[in-house]
Amino acid sequence: MSCYPGRRYLVDSGTQTVVDAEIFDVIQPSDIEEWRLMWKPEMDRVIQTLQANGIPQHLWPQSHHWDWAGKVPATTALYEKAYALRCEGSLQGFMHVSSVSQQCRLPEQQGKHCIYVDFIETAPWNQPSIRQPPKYSLVGSVLMAAAIHQSLDEGFKGRLGLHSLPQADTWYADRLGFVDLGLDPDRYQGRLKYFEATPEISAKILNGVKFP
Amino acid sequence: MNESLKDWSLRMARLELGQEVRAGGFGLNDGPAPVSSSTFSEAGAEPSVVFARFVSLMRRKHGLSVEELADACGIEVADVINIEDEQLIAIGPRTVYQLATWFEVSVTKLMQLAGLRQVEDPTLAQQGLRFAARSNSMASLTKEEREALDEFVAGLGKQ
Secondary structure, three states: OOOOEEEEEEEEEOEEEEEEEEEEEOOOOHHHHHHHHHHHHHHHHHHHHHOOOOOHHHOOOOOOOOOOHHHHHOOOOOEEEEEEEEEEEEEEEEEEOOOOOOEHHHHOOOOOOOOOEEEEEEEEEOOOOOOOOOEEHHHHHHHHHHHHHHHHHHHOOOOOEEEOOOHHHHHHHHOOOEEEEEEOOHHHHHHHEEEEHHHHHHHHHOOOOOOO | OOOOOHHHHHHHHHOOOOOOOEEOOHHHHHOOOOOOOHHHHHHOOOOHHHHHHHHHHHHHHHHHHHHHHHHHOOHHHHHHHHOOOOOOOOOOOOOHHHHHHOOOHHHHHHHHOOOOOOOOOOHHHHHHHHHHHHHOOOOOEEEEEHHHHHHHHHHHHHO
């Protein structure tokens, strides 16, 4: 059973050294406030710059309009969970998952329960399209590992599902090895691809590591 | 021997390098913009106009009402209305796929026309411009419109 808050590492991209981080299985009102004060203004600045430079909208960070304040309720339902990742005193990433909103689609696990990643996003300064190099690397991996652990804890054996924003498709398909089930005509106006992880894929990602 | 958390972290950080990790679709209506339609714009034709005109003329060619076309294709009446009003923002790939299948034209090209795929065929924009210029949205299909439509359908190709 996973324990939270949990000790994790992130990698400082500038120095290529590991730094201590902490993951929480709840997003506190103070996290949302920090999002509002630090994260959102930074994203707004990025968009203003892109706009001023005439960069077409389809090249902007595709989550630039996301409003975590409106999407994370003060109390989450039993079947939902939200995660916050912090490092050196600052918020670095959010994830919101559900254990009921999606059933598996891959033939070998069709109809079985999985953890569905509703939303996952890293802070603007950790997004490579915004800052090179990003402040910290590994935020996405740590959050995905938490989703896998939840799947294991709930008896779903590591099965995961998610709809990726197009700019992140290669991360899920090529780097994590999720199975790409193509554009999903039934959700999100058919504009997002649906990806799924089997227990074997998730086990390969965790690679037997003990997470404190 | 199992990998240590520190080794896992360093390895996964290298794997994550340069990658975006966003997933989820909240606020999608304000989200990912449709694929760029610059090829059409350069040719002087908006793809929404060409697509709208095409759907409208194909419907009329078959003598169908908006409801009948929606029913025949298995799509929402509102989708047909929106397409013919050149409002493509909420039109998804499934709708375009159903239309292409029913009209018996190339799904890929119709997706390009609907702005859901990058325009791969450079002649499509020119064909679309010519087609849009030779047709209008009047109720009856004139001989010229029929010829323009037939020529454009031939250009779109079969599935």
